[in-house]
Amino acid sequence: MATALETVQEYTGHEYKYGFYTDIEAEYAPKGLDEGIIRFISAKKQEPAWLTEWRLDAYRRFQAMEQPDWQKPEVGIIDLQAISYYAAPVQKEKPKSLDEIDPEIRRTYEKLGIPIEEQKLLSGVAVDYVFDSVSVATTFKEKLKELGIVFCSISEAVQEHPELVRKYLGSVVPQGDNYFAALNSAVFTDGSFVYVPKGVRCPMELSTYFRINAAGTGQFERTLIIADEGSYVSYLEGCTAPQRDEHQLHAAVVELVTLDDAEIKYSTVQNWYPGDHEGRGGVYNFVTKRGLCRGKRSKISWTQVETGSAITWKYPSCVLQGDDSIGEFYSVAVTNNKQQADTGTKMTHIGKNTRSRIVSKGISAGRGDQTYRGLVRVLKSAEGARNHTQCDSMLIGDQCGAHTVPYIEVKNPSAKVEHEATTSKISEDQLFYCRARGVSEEDAVALVVNGFCREVMDELPMEFAVEARKLLGISLEGSVG
Amino acid sequence: MLKIENLHAEIEDVDEGEILKGLDLEVRPGEVHAIMGPNGSGKSTLAYILAGRDGYEVTEGSVTFEGEDLLEMEPEERAAAGLFLAFQYPIEIPGVANMYFLRTALNAIKKARGEPEVDAASFMRLLRAQAEIVGVRPDLLKREVNFGFSGGEKKRNEILQMAVLQPKLAILDETDSGLDIDALRTVADGVNQLRSPERGIVVITHYQRLLDYIVPDHVHVLVSGQIIRSGGKELAIELEEKGYADVLARAGVSLPEGALHAAG
Numbered sequence: 001m002a003t004a005l006e007t008v009q010e011y012t013g014h015e016y017k018y019g020f021y022t023d024i025e026a027e028y029a030p031k032g033l034d035e036g037i038i039r040f041i042s043a044k045k046q047e048p049a050w051l052t053e054w055r056l057d058a059y060r061r062f063q064a065m066e067q068p069d070w071q072k073p074e075v076g077i078i079d080l081q082a083i084s085y086y087a088a089p090v091q092k093e094k095p096k097s098l099d100e101i102d103p104e105i106r107r108t109y110e111k112l113g114i115p116i117e118e119q120k121l122l123s124g125v126a127v128d129y130v131f132d133s134v135s136v137a138t139t140f141k142e143k144l145k146e147l148g149i150v151f152c153s154i155s156e157a158v159q160e161h162p163e164l165v166r167k168y169l170g171s172v173v174p175q176g177d178n179y180f181a182a183l184n185s186a187v188f189t190d191g192s193f194v195y196v197p198k199g200v201r202c203p204m205e206l207s208t209y210f211r212i213n214a215a216g217t218g219q220f221e222r223t224l225i226i227a228d229e230g231s232y233v234s235y236l237e238g239c240t241a242p243q244r245d246e247h248q249l250h251a252a253v254v255e256l257v258t259l260d261d262a263e264i265k266y267s268t269v270q271n272w273y274p275g276d277h278e279g280r281g282g283v284y285n286f287v288t289k290r291g292l293c294r295g296k297r298s299k300i301s302w303t304q305v306e307t308g309s310a311i312t313w314k315y316p317s318c319v320l321q322g323d324d325s326i327g328e329f330y331s332v333a334v335t336n337n338k339q340q341a342d343t344g345t346k347m348t349h350i351g352k353n354t355r356s357r358i359v360s361k362g363i364s365a366g367r368g369d370q371t372y373r374g375l376v377r378v379l380k381s382a383e384g385a386r387n388h389t390q391c392d393s394m395l396i397g398d399q400c401g402a403h404t405v406p407y408i409e410v411k412n413p414s415a416k417v418e419h420e421a422t423t424s425k426i427s428e429d430q431l432f433y434c435r436a437r438g439v440s441e442e443d444a445v446a447l448v449v450n451g452f453c454r455e456v457m458d459e460l461p462m463e464f465a466v467e468a469r470k471l472l473g474i475s476l477e478g479s480v481g
Numbered sequence: 482m483l484k485i486e487n488l489h490a491e492i493e494d495v496d497e498g499e500i501l502k503g504l505d506l507e508v509r510p511g512e513v514h515a516i517m518g519p520n521g522s523g524k525s526t527l528a529y530i531l532a533g534r535d536g537y538e539v540t541e542g543s544v545t546f547e548g549e550d551l552l553e554m555e556p557e558e559r560a561a562a563g564l565f566l567a568f569q570y571p572i573e574i575p576g577v578a579n580m581y582f583l584r585t586a587l588n589a590i591k592k593a594r595g596e597p598e599v600d601a602a603s604f605m606r607l608l609r610a611q612a613e614i615v616g617v618r619p620d621l622l623k624r625e626v627n628f629g630f631s632g633g634e635k636k637r638n639e640i641l642q643m644a645v646l647q648p649k650l651a652i653l654d655e656t657d658s659g660l661d662i663d664a665l666r667t668v669a670d671g672v673n674q675l676r677s678p679e680r681g682i683v684v685i686t687h688y689q690r691l692l693d694y695i696v697p698d699h700v701h702v703l704v705s706g707q708i709i710r711s712g713g714k715e716l717a718i719e720l721e722e723k724g725y726a727d728v729l730a731r732a733g734v735s736l737p738e739g740a741l742h743a744a745g
Binding site for chain 1: 532533534535555556557559560561565566568571572573574575576577582583585586587589590593625626642646
């Protein structure tokens with residue numbers, strides 16, 4: 001009879017389902033990074049002069065920085081000159097309607113299970129499709145427009161809503177914030193833009209689906225979401241990439257801004273190619289995500305299910321500036337085979353009576369290794385701030401690792417900060433109990449792990465929770481993922 | 482339906498010798514068998530080996546279930562074939578709703594048998610009906626599997642699972658342990674509801690008192706890995722009155738000191 005460990009090893013044979021490559025005519029920038037490339041990208045996108053300058057400013061800051069090395073996963077110095085910073089499917093003209101999209105691209109998304117046709121989509125979800133460096137389609141635009149909601153690619157927003165982009169771009173993650181954010185600010189090519197006007201509750205989930213297709217490129221997208229006073233929006237991003245032997249760099253920046261009484265719920269289901277059993281290939285997911293609760297009583301909630309990538313290195317964070325604002329972070333991270341993750345969050349309490357809640361569930365299998373790294377900072381001004389952090393790790397097998405590194409900085413004596421952490425191994429008893437009731441060993445692993453993650457899964461929008469549960473099962477098949 | 486012949490077994494990787502030393506037992510449809518014995522006699526080992534738990538090695542003998550070699554089957558295959566073990570210590574699965582777990586189990590078994598799966602609505606009807614029969618409160622269905630359940634709730638939950646899965650052969654491993662008299666009665670009522678001419682039931686117990694409520698057709702005394710005496714329900718009463726010592730002495734078996742005390 002197989003033990004849980006053997007099962008896990010057996011399942012490591014699982015193949016990455018989205019590893020195919022679409023053969024499509026693409027336009028590349030020459031490899032390498034210099035001011036010329038940045039001007040090239042900016043010109044390609046017909047950007048206004050201020051934005052070109054903004055990029056160049058970021059590039060100058062970037063040049064003065066070095067790749068950080070404080071994280072647990074060993075990254076090595078990434079040769080940024082070996083990357084092409086712009087790859088875009090050749091389109092004669094921008095498609096005027098969804099029907100005009102290149103059939104190859106259309107087929108790609110169909111294979112990924114997210115067809116570019118409104119009627120075929122999950123009801124109530126509008127999607128922006130980002131293919132390599134550019135957005136290729138956005139659905140339900142017209143319907144959203146009626147409510148005054150802007151949902152488009154950021155390139156389009158630069159052209160059509162320059163005042164909003166100029167006001168908020170870099171207002172949460174400044175150009176010089178960190179090495180990868182500075183790089184992104186210099187070379188970002190596309191991403192999504194959302195603006196929800198005052199008092200509007202966005203009636204559908206907004207979603208972006210990122211796909212890295214071309215070889216030798218990185219994806220540097222930029223997402224900016226602004227929820228004006230009293231508005232609400234729920235946003236989901238999903239991602240996949242073809243299976244390749246070299247590592248691919250994904251260095252995105254996501255900025256969220258909520259004004260008074262507004263709420264943004266941001267969910268991620270990340271399924272980048274994780275590399276093979278020996279750690280060859282796979283995406284480096286180095287992303288800066290930060291939300292600013294600028295307004296009073298505003299709320300930002302991050303939910304992430306991270307199953308892919310060779311290395312995940314990110315800390316979706318909240319800056320709680322407005323009084324009584326709320327920040328939440330719910331995370332499930334799975335590492336299998338030789339995947340590594342160093343993830344967590346930062347909650348910065350500035351306003352009075354600000355509250356934050358962190359629930360992190362890490363599952364390590366195979367030779368996976370992961371670290372929860374979190375910072376809870378209560379500034380002097382944050383009278384009555386409260387935080388509750390819960391970090392649970394589950395180990396499957398005996399070759400994986402889990403680490404918890406919480407940092408807590410409190411400058412206001414009225415603050416209450418709580419931290420709980422547990423580490424457990426998936427138990428043979430639990431698996432046997434399920435099997436004795438007729439559930440196969442692989443389903444038993446998925447069942448127990450889903451139970452372990454339930455608090456986080458419950459936070460996902462309904463439409464995606466089912467998918468995410470399946471994905472967890474599959475990831476655990478492949479290295480318990 | 483269940484035929485155990487000359488079963489010898491030991492715990493894997495532990496040099497403690499055999500736990501079961503040539504055990505024979507046959508259960509036919511409709512029969513209720515009670516296996517009684519002092520601590521360490523091999524009762525739970527027998528239950529676990531029948532359900533297919535890891536960590537035991539069968540060194541000799543055979544077990545067939547409806548003519549199939551049971552020992553060759555994975556635990557989930559045994560469940561699909563109609564075998565059910567009510568655990569002495571039911572396992573907690575945090576985060577998994579009791580009813581979701583049970584539906585997953587039922588559908589896994591149905592799938593393995595090539596039967597259509599049960600949709601959520603019909604399952605809820607089935608579950609509610611069975612919960613009422615075995616005396617499980619509706620709120621228990623929504624809670625996480627065995628998580629934070631009292632001892633009695635856990636045991637009742639096992640009986641509920643049995644009622645939903647409708648096994649051909651149910652093995653109840655010390656289902657009475659840790660129950661007060663009221664809980665014992667509810668659990669026994671639940672089991673009695675499931676008695677049928679098609680179903681075999683094996684009740685493993687330490688004490689006779691459960692057998693006041695679940696009246697067995699056959700009683701076996703298991704000592705040191707062997708059944709030393711078998712009889713009808715009156716054997717249980719004799720055990721209760723005279724204690725294991727007398728039965729053992731008559732069978733010519735002596736036990737290490739302390740074992741009898743534990744046998745109560």
